[in-house]
Every structure is written in C-alpha cells, then in structure tokens.
Amino acid sequence: MRLTRLFLLTTGLLLALVSALLLRSVWADWRQVAAAELGLAAMQRAYLGMKVAEKASAERGPAIPVLNDTQPADPAKRARLQEFRRITDASFDEALAALGDSTDPASLSARAQLAQARQQLDRARAEVDRVAALPHAQRSAPGQRLTRAPIDLMFAVIDTVLAGVTTQSAAAEAIYPELAMPLVGARYAAELREYAGRLGSQFTTPLATGLALGREEQREIPLLTGRIEQLRKLISLQARASRAEAPLQAAIAKMEAQYFGTDLPFIAVLTERGLAGNDYGVDSASFVARYVPPMKSIVELRDTMFSAARDAARQRVADARTRMAINAGLGLAVLCIELAVFLLIRRRVLQPLLRITRAMNAVMEGRDLPARALARVVRDDEIGDMKRAVVALQAATQRRRELEAEREQLIAQLRHASDTDFLTGLLNRRAFTEQAAGLLAQARRHGWPVALIVFDLDHFKRINDQHGHPAGDAALRAVADIARGHVRQGELLARHGGEEFILLAVDCRASEARQLAERLRQTLADAPIPLPDGVVLHVTSSFGLAWVEARRIADLDTLYRDADRALYRAKAEGRNRVCSAADPQSLDVT
Numbered sequence: 001m002r003l004t005r006l007f008l009l010t011t012g013l014l015l016a017l018v019s020a021l022l023l024r025s026v027w028a029d030w031r032q033v034a035a036a037e038l039g040l041a042a043m044q045r046a047y048l049g050m051k052v053a054e055k056a057s058a059e060r061g062p063a064i065p066v067l068n069d070t071q072p073a074d075p076a077k078r079a080r081l082q083e084f085r086r087i088t089d090a091s092f093d094e095a096l097a098a099l100g101d102s103t104d105p106a107s108l109s110a111r112a113q114l115a116q117a118r119q120q121l122d123r124a125r126a127e128v129d130r131v132a133a134l135p136h137a138q139r140s141a142p143g144q145r146l147t148r149a150p151i152d153l154m155f156a157v158i159d160t161v162l163a164g165v166t167t168q169s170a171a172a173e174a175i176y177p178e179l180a181m182p183l184v185g186a187r188y189a190a191e192l193r194e195y196a197g198r199l200g201s202q203f204t205t206p207l208a209t210g211l212a213l214g215r216e217e218q219r220e221i222p223l224l225t226g227r228i229e230q231l232r233k234l235i236s237l238q239a240r241a242s243r244a245e246a247p248l249q250a251a252i253a254k255m256e257a258q259y260f261g262t263d264l265p266f267i268a269v270l271t272e273r274g275l276a277g278n279d280y281g282v283d284s285a286s287f288v289a290r291y292v293p294p295m296k297s298i299v300e301l302r303d304t305m306f307s308a309a310r311d312a313a314r315q316r317v318a319d320a321r322t323r324m325a326i327n328a329g330l331g332l333a334v335l336c337i338e339l340a341v342f343l344l345i346r347r348r349v350l351q352p353l354l355r356i357t358r359a360m361n362a363v364m365e366g367r368d369l370p371a372r373a374l375a376r377v378v379r380d381d382e383i384g385d386m387k388r389a390v391v392a393l394q395a396a397t398q399r400r401r402e403l404e405a406e407r408e409q410l411i412a413q414l415r416h417a418s419d420t421d422f423l424t425g426l427l428n429r430r431a432f433t434e435q436a437a438g439l440l441a442q443a444r445r446h447g448w449p450v451a452l453i454v455f456d457l458d459h460f461k462r463i464n465d466q467h468g469h470p471a472g473d474a475a476l477r478a479v480a481d482i483a484r485g486h487v488r489q490g491e492l493l494a495r496h497g498g499e500e501f502i503l504l505a506v507d508c509r510a511s512e513a514r515q516l517a518e519r520l521r522q523t524l525a526d527a528p529i530p531l532p533d534g535v536v537l538h539v540t541s542s543f544g545l546a547w548v549e550a551r552r553i554a555d556l557d558t559l560y561r562d563a564d565r566a567l568y569r570a571k572a573e574g575r576n577r578v579c580s581a582a583d584p585q586s587l588d589v590t
C-alpha cells in the first residue's frame with residue numbers, strides 16, 4: 001500500500017475513533033444533564049402540587065364561615081371566600097402550566113390527578129354554594145350537619161392533589177435517591193399541614209354554631225391527632241437519619257415549638273371542653289386567629305426541606321453541565337490536536353518525502369528537477385538532509401552528464417579528425433577504406449552496380465615548383481571543394497593521397513559513372529583556381545574509372561587496381577581525360 005494511502009487511512013480511522021469516543025462521552029454526559037433536569041423539573045412540579053394542596057386547604061377556612069353564616073348573608077365573608085378561591089385557581093393553573101406538554105409517565109399521571117382534583121374542587125365549591133344558599137335554620141338544625149358534607153368534599157380534593165405530589169416526588173426521588181429525605185420530608189410536612197388544617201376544621205363549625213362536638217368530630221379528632229403525631233415522628237426520623245443540617249433542624253425545632261408546643265395543647269383543651277359541653281371559651285374567629293399562625297411553621301419546614309432538595313438538585317444539574325462542557329472541551333481539544341499533528345506530519349514529513357521521491361525519480365531518469373526541489377533547503381532535520389542529498393545527487397548527475405557529453409563530443413571530434421584529411425576536409429584514405437567496405441557490402445545486398453573513380457591532378461609538381469607548396473595546398477583545397485559539389489548522397493569522396501582523389505558511387509549505371517567522371521573532369525579543367533599570390537591557375541586532371549555489376553563486386557582493392565590502371569592509361573594517353581577499366585559491356589558510354 002502506498003504510504004500516502006496508508007497515512008490517510010490511519011488518519012481517518014483515528015479521527016473516526018476519537019470522534020466516536022467524544023460523541024459517546026458527550027452523549028452520556030448529555031443524558032445525565034437531561035436526567036438531572038428532568039428530576040429537578042419533577043421536584044418543582046411536586047412543590048407546585050404542595051402549594052396547590054396548601055391553597056386548596058386554606059380555602060376551607062373562609063368556606064366554613066360562609067356555610068355557617070346567618071341571614072342576611074355577610075357579603076364580606078363571601079368576598080373573602082372568592083378571594084381564596086381565586087388564589088387556589090391560580091395555584092392550580094400554575095401547577096398545570098408547569099406540567100406543560102410533558103409526556104413522561106409521571107407528568108401524565110400528575111396531570112390526570114390535578115385535573116381530577118380540580119373537578120372535585122368544582123363539585124365541593126358547588127356544594128358549598130348550594131348549602132350556603134339554604135335557609136340558616138335548615139343548615140343549623142341539630143342533627144342535620146349539612147355544613148360538614150361540603151368540607152368533607154374539600155378534604156377529598158387535597159387527598160387527590162397530594163397523590164399527584166407523591167407521583168412527582170417519586171419521579172424526582174428515582175433520579176435523586178440521595179435527596180429522598182428532604183423530598184419525602186417535604187411531602188410529609190405538606191400532609192401534616194393538611195391534617196393540621198383538618199383538625200382545626202373540626203372545631204370551626206362547633207365554635208361557629210355554639211354546639212358541642214358531634215359524633216363525626218369525636219371520631220375524626222383522635223384519628224387526625226394520631227395521624228399528625230405519626231407524621232411528626234416520620235419527619236423527625238427522616239431528619240435524624242439524614243443528619244439534617246442546621247436550617248432544617250431550626251425549622252423542625254420551630255414547628256415543635258409553635259405547632260406542637262402551642263396548637264396541639266390548645267386543641268386538647270378545646271376537645272376536652274367540646275366533649276364536656278359547648279363552652280369552648282373562644283369564638284370561631286379567635287380560634288382561627290390563634291390556631292392558624294403557628295401552622296405556618298409546618299409550611300416553613302416544608303419549604304426548608306424542599307429548598308434543600310431543590311438546591312442540591314440544581315447543583316447536580318450544574319455539575320452535570322460543567323462535566324459535559326469539560327469533557328466536550330477536552331474531547332474537542334484532543335480532536336484538534338490530533339488533526340493538527342496529522343496535518344503537521346503530512347506537511348512536514350509526507351509531502352516533502354513525496355517531493356523528494358519524485359525528485360529522485362527525476363534524477364534517476366535524467367529529467368530536470370522541479371523548481372521546488374532545487375529551492376534553497378532551510379530545514380535542519382532529516383528531511384532537510386534528504387533534500388540536500390537529492391540536490392547534491394542531482395548536481396553530481398548533472399556534472400556526470402556534462403562530462404559524458406564532453407567526452408562524446410571529444411570522441412566525435414577525434415573520430416572526425418582521424419577520418420578527415422586535414423588539408424581538404426575530405427575523408428582520408430583510412431576512413432574511405434573503412435566506409436567503402438560497408439558501402440560495397442550494401443551494394444552487394446541490394447544488387448547495385450558500383451563505380452570507382454580515381455583522379456589525379458596533372459603536372460602538379462610544377463605548381464609546387466613554380467608557385468610554392470602553399471599554392472599547391474590551395475590548389476588541392478580548390479579541387480576538393482569542386483569535387484565535393486559533384487558528390488551525391490550515399491557517395492564517398494576522399495583524398496587518396498598526395499594529389500590523388502577517389503570517388504565511390506553505388507547504384508550507378510556505367511554510363512552515369514562515365515558521365516560523372518567526365519563532368520567532374522570538365523568542371524575541374526574549366527575552373528579558375530586563384531592562388532594566394534594572386535595568380536589564377538587552370539589545372540587539369542586525369543581520371544581512371546572502374547565499374548562493376550553487383551554480382552561481380554569483389555573487394556575495394558581489386559576495384560582500385562582497375563581504376564588505377566585506367567588512370568595510368570589516361571596519363572599515358574595525354575592526361576586531362578577519363579579512361580575506363582577494360583569492361584566493354586558495362587562501360588559502353590553513349
């Protein structure tokens with residue numbers, strides 16, 4: 001696998017892994033936050049339920065005077081009842097609004113219980129109004145006790161509301177088991193407040209009507225007192241078991257002093273009096289004024305317990321949020337660092353390595369290095385070392401290539417020099433012999449006829465003698481230049497030695513060879529040759545021609561011998577002419 005692909009794969013896998021871990025951690029933290037918030041919301045709804053119970057309970061206070069009102073009715077009493085009803089309704093509305101659209105089982109159940117309680121309250125209020133509208137004589141007739149039934153209906157409302165409180169409180173306790181004590185304690189305190197109210201209610205009608213305690217009151221008072229004592233013990237047990245903190249201890253002490261220290265003994269005295277006759281020693285209003293205020297200590301205890309639970313739950317929510325933020329922050333930081341490391345490795349190692357690899361390939365293949373590869377290397381690490389090594393390698397390779405080129409050039413020059421006649425620039429005899437062998441072999445292969453023309457300047461010695469050796473050299477160069485102009489592609493022209501030249505032509509018919517020799521002879525004879533001293537010479541040349549068909553090609557020496565013989569004849573026959581080797585058929589020039 002390529003290094004880049006492996007790196008990308010590893011990077012992707014690691015990033016995916018870290019992201020998955022981060023998401024999992026944040027998700028778990030988020031669930032904890034959500035659960036803590038849900039528990040806190042359930043707690044607050046339970047508290048609103050307790051407030052509903054408190055307000056609905058308080059509504060009984062002004063309902064009793066209305067039920068026992070004489071005629072004509074006192075509008076102030078009814079106005080007071082309406083005010084209390086409004087407060088209860090507002091409390092219901094608030095509790096229902098707090099439940100909102102929540103669809104968790106506890107909220108659904110609490111909503112149903114609150115709705116049921118409200119219906120019960122509506123029925124109870126209707127009953128209060130119905131009974132209050134009856135003639136006073138009918139309501140207060142001994143034995144009728146019509147005024148008690150609506151109050152009993154109102155008690156039922158509180159039972160339903162408190163059931164809803166228990167539902168919400170249990171939902172909160174499930175999330176905050178460690179807060180069970182303050183939550184259960186607050187619930188007990190709410191119940192205690194209710195039973196304290198009910199206990200008081202047992203006296204308001206007898207006090208208002210001036211009657212002794214009836215059978216119902218005689219039955220209810222011990223039951224309620226017993227329940228109140230039971231709740232008192234449960235609350236103190238809860239507080240003791242959880243080593244309640246100072247504010248809670250103070251609230252319990254205050255309740256002990258105020259409600260249990262003053263109200264309950266007061267109730268005991270009134271009960272005794274109510275059982276003995278109808279001389280209670282207090283009227284209804286002063287009973288309420290004396291009995292109700294100490295009950296506030298129960299409500300305060302309830303609120304103290306609830307506040308303790310709510311504060312702890314809020315702290316839990318805040319802690320869970322902080323934990324989630326820290327974990328998410330740390331996770332993100334790890335992700336960013338990982339990404340940065342990957343990018344750094346890619347930029348500082350992988351990409352330079354790729355560039356170096358490409359550069360090395362270029363060096364190996366003899367290509368030019370990319371400009372970036374040759375840029376000044378500033379890095380002082382292993383990658384920098386590698387880059388410098390590649391640049392040095394490239395420089396060495398370049399130098400080697402230049403040396404090789406120089407050598408090749410030198411060899412070519414040497415070869416040219418060794419093949420060339422220094423005076424005329426034509427092939428020398430050695431090179432001619434070498435190349436002629438190849439040309440003859442080629443002619444044999446292709447079935448070409450071959451012609452060899454040897455020509456020699458006439459009386460050249462005289463030129464040397466009369467004009468000097470340099471003039472002879474100039475004449476030789478001039479003749480070579482003229483002869484070069486008659487040579488076609490594939491023909492070989494050389495200075496054979498001294499003032500003798502040689503020309504080998506292949507794929508050339510005998511007549512063409514003869515014409516070539518004649519044309520060259522004529523041209524040389526006609527050409528003026530200026531000498532360095534200003535004299536213009538005319539020189540003639542004698543030609544010997546040997547021509548042979550392909551099938552009869554022997555070797556160069558044989559061909560030369562024939563041509564040389566013909567040259568000899570040309571000299572002998574008077575010079576400035578072309579003589580052919582004896583081959584009447586082939587040299588039949590027309």
Ligand SMILES: Nc1nc2c(ncn2[C@@H]2O[C@H](COP(=O)(O)OP(=O)(O)OP(=O)(O)O)[C@@H](O)[C@H]2O)c(=O)[nH]1
Pocket residue numbers: 423456457458459460461462464468469470471472473476497498499571
């Ligand atoms: N200037 C010069 N002369 C050369 C060179 N090579 C040979 N010669 C001269 O060429 C002359 C050849 O003379 P010969 O062999 O007698 O022939 P010729 O004078 O041309 O007479 P024929 O060939 O019989 O017509 C000699 O004097 C050589 O010195 C050369 O490279 N330069």
